[in-house]
Amino acid sequence: MLQQTTVTAVIPYFERFTQLFPTVGDLARADADTVMGAWAGLGYYARARNLHACAQVVARDMGGHFPDTVEGLRALPGIGPYTAAAIAAIAFGRPVVPVDGNVERVTTRLFAMTDPLPRARPAIARQAAHLNDDPLAHDRPSDFAQALFDLGAGICTPRTPACALCPWRDACAGLRKGIAASLPHKTPKAPRPTRYGVHFHLTDASGGLLLHRRAESGLLGGTLGLPGPQWRAERWSTEEALRHAPPGRPAPQWRHVGEVRHVFTHFTLIVDVYAARIARFPNTIARDGGLVHPCDGLGQMGIASLMRKCITLAAASTE
DNA sequence: GATCCGTGGTA
DNA sequence: TTACCAAGGAT
Numbered sequence: 001m002l003q004q005t006t007v008t009a010v011i012p013y014f015e016r017f018t019q020l021f022p023t024v025g026d027l028a029r030a031d032a033d034t035v036m037g038a039w040a041g042l043g044y045y046a047r048a049r050n051l052h053a054c055a056q057v058v059a060r061d062m063g064g065h066f067p068d069t070v071e072g073l074r075a076l077p078g079i080g081p082y083t084a085a086a087i088a089a090i091a092f093g094r095p096v097v098p099v100d101g102n103v104e105r106v107t108t109r110l111f112a113m114t115d116p117l118p119r120a121r122p123a124i125a126r127q128a129a130h131l132n133d134d135p136l137a138h139d140r141p142s143d144f145a146q147a148l149f150d151l152g153a154g155i156c157t158p159r160t161p162a163c164a165l166c167p168w169r170d171a172c173a174g175l176r177k178g179i180a181a182s183l184p185h186k187t188p189k190a191p192r193p194t195r196y197g198v199h200f201h202l203t204d205a206s207g208g209l210l211l212h213r214r215a216e217s218g219l220l221g222g223t224l225g226l227p228g229p230q231w232r233a234e235r236w237s238t239e240e241a242l243r244h245a246p247p248g249r250p251a252p253q254w255r256h257v258g259e260v261r262h263v264f265t266h267f268t269l270i271v272d273v274y275a276a277r278i279a280r281f282p283n284t285i286a287r288d289g290g291l292v293h294p295c296d297g298l299g300q301m302g303i304a305s306l307m308r309k310c311i312t313l314a315a316a317s318t319e
Numbered sequence: 320g321a322t323c324c325g326t327g328g329t330a
Numbered sequence: 331t332t333a334c335c336a337a338g339g340a341t
Contacts, residue, residue, distance in 0.1 A: 002337040009327060009336085043325025046340075080339045100337045118320080149337060158335065159330075189334095219324070265324060305326060323341085329334085 003047060003083065013042050024066075027052065028059035036222055036302030045221055045304070050078025068092040081125075089141040098145050099128045102152025107131070108184040109156060109174035116185040124184075156180075194268045198241040199228035199307070201275040201314030202252060208281060208292040209311070210246060211303075219264075225307035227290060228271075236272060245274065246290065252276035257317035262306045269306070275314040 001010045001017070017038050021027035027035070032052060039048035054077045058066055066087070067073050073084040085098035097103065104121070107113070107128045113120060131137070137144040155162045163175050174180035202210040212227045214220050229236075229244035242254055254274040262269045281292050293301065295315065303311070 004324095004336055004338055005326075006328075006336050041326075043327090044338085046324065047338090050339080078339070082338055086337065098337075101335080102337070146337090153337090192333095221324085263326085265326090266322075321341100324339090326336100328336095330332105 001042065001047070004044065005042065009042070013039070021055075024055045024064050025059045027055035032222065033302060037300045040223065040302045041305050041308070043305075045223055046217075047078060049216075049222060053077040054079065066091070068094075070094065070096055086145065089145040091142075093141050095132060095138050095141045097128050097131050097148070099125050100149065100152075102149050102156075103128050103131075105158065105184055106148060106152050106156045106168075109161070109180045110168060110172050112173035112177050112179060112183070114179070114183070114185055116187045119187070120184070192263075192266065192268055193233070194270060195231045195233060196235045197228060197231040197269055197271040198236050198244060199226035199271055199273055199310050200245050200254070201226055201257070201273060201311060201318075202246050202248070202281075203275075203277050203295060203318070204281050204292070205277070205279050207295050209295045209298070210281065210285065210290050211293055211301075212290050220304045220306070223302045223304045223307070224291075224293075225303065226273075226310055231269060235270075241272060241274065245276075246288075247284075248276075248278050248282060250278075252278050255317075257314050260306070260309045260313055262309065271306070271310060273310050273313050275318055277318065 001014055020034070020038055021030060030052070035048055035052045036045065039045065057076060058064060067076070068088070070084045070088045073079050073087050074081065079087070082098050082100050085096045088094035089096050089098055104117070104124050107124050108120070111127055113124060113127070115123065131148070132141065132144050151166070155166050159181070161181055163169050163172070163180060166172065169175055172180060174183050200210070210227060211224045214223055214225055216222050227246055238256065245252065245254055254276045257273050257275045260271040260273060262271070285292060298311070
């Protein structure tokens, strides 16, 4: 959960998740919808699919016990170099240094490494691996790893690091050279493009809402959302948008209820939301890939934040 | 190696 | 408002 996600955001999800799935076996036996429902809103949904798959491998092939080596952990779904090292150090006391964003920042500053990311990543990892060569650190891999995270999170922060409070201030080449705060250097990112979408909020007299399941892989993979055409680079005219609306007889009276702006990692999305209410959903809904769900029972469903914004907007405007 | 993948907080 | 950032991984 903590991959690219702040501790503050994770804590409530962690509490609920471990309550729902106390053991690896419980998680392995759960169905995908339950897992996605517990993850919804946290983002990066491939992590939920990988974690579920990981639990199934551990439960089925390993008797419910995780491997206790970096190599064994690294082979599991969703566990990469960082997470394998973190589990090996923290759970199994292996003398390895997990390299996350904090450790990259601390390392580049400590050794005044000015080569920009991401090119410098291998060299940074090689330097970081030697951070616990000190016997005192080497004997306590778990504490050392977490101390590094906390040093990065609390002292050696991205902006305005508190160098005066740093236990490594005398050893820090970056501080000595006066460049610590500027590290690590990064190659400039490409500008974030804007894309445009249309989604339809269709309800019936009995309080049902039309949803559809997104493809398993790709953006918001495996989550539920409002139906609509593929997002694209150009805005949608009303006439063009309504050509993609879900059918109904008599035809739904669509109203444009507003727009939702949502920022993804690599593009900004602007969604026009249309809403309508009909007497009863046609029997062909399921054939067309749709599913109808009660409006007042969406809480536990695997619905991404973007789609919740759209649903909230439409629901507020239909009162 | 570059791209794709969410969301919320903060300066 | 904008830009950056967060206990990264898969393809």
